[in-house]
Amino acid sequence: MTLPxxxxxxxxxxVRDRIDEAMRCFASLGFLLTPRGHHTLGSANHLAMFATDYLELLGFAENGPIRSEIARFPVGLNGLVFKTDDAGAVYRQAEAAGLPVLPVQSFSRPVALEGRTSDAKFRTTRFDPDKIAMGRVYFCEHQTPDLVWRPEWQRHPNGACAIARVVVATADPQRTAALFRDLFGHGAVAGRDGRQVMAAGTAQIELVPPDIVAAEFG
Structure with missing residues (x-):
């Protein structure tokens, strides 16, 4: 299969049960975060919205259920999410190709704007984290993008306007990149200086051995 x-x-x-701490931390770094959202799945979040993408702090809601799919992971970056206009089509193509895809998931969260509350709605197509070589990878179909991308949430004191680069530490970049080659075609991922690199819109995703990550970031 080859997707767009x-x-x-x-x-x-x-951020698990540390969502308040995470909110304060990212605010101190100069990000303007959205008000806390509460998903129908039971999780809570804050977003740092950019021009076409965003960063999501995802944790447990106060006194709410613990989502097993996030409880199993430690605090830190654990999800790469790609855009799609049709989560169902991604699911059908991935299933036909024999990839470890999970059924489409639909959920929402209320958003209060200008004295009114509306539901931001989403459909996601996820891959089984037990059967791929990295954390959580999925596609997100935004059914109400106007409730997510708002100009008043895109003006960050630190000047951030996009995600430029995502670095994923992995012991076997080639194996980790296999899913992306299966999804987007062999030419979507290129080897470069010991890492596997894929362009994803305005962002670059890099799958990098831990020693190279340590040498660059300490």
Whole structure:
């Protein structure tokens, strides 16, 4: 199978039961975060919205259920999410190709704007994290993008306007990149300086051995 070229929708930072701490941390770094959202799935989030993508702080809602799919991961970046206009079509193509895809998931969260509350609605197509070589990878169909991308949430004190680069530490970049080649075609991922690199819209995704990550970031 070959889907259209990848475009990053957002990255997920799992903050578990530390969502208040994460909110303060990212605000101190100069990000303007959205008000806390509460998904019908039971999780809570804050977003740092950019021009075409965003960063999501995802944790447990106060006194709410613990989502097993995020509870199993430690605090930190654990989700790469790509854009799609049709989550169902992605599911059908991935299933036909024999990839470890999970059924389409539909959910929402209320958004209060100008004295009114509306539901932001989403459909996602996820891959089984037990059967792929990295955390959570999925596609997100935004059914109400006007409730997510708002100009008043895109003006960050630190000047951030996009996700430029996502670095994923992995012991076997080639194996980790296999899913992306299966989804987007062999030419979507290129080897470069010991890493596997894929363009995803305005962002670049890099699958990098831990020693190279340590040498670059310490």
């Amino acid at each position: 070229p990848p475009i990053l929708d957002h990255v997920v930072v799992d």
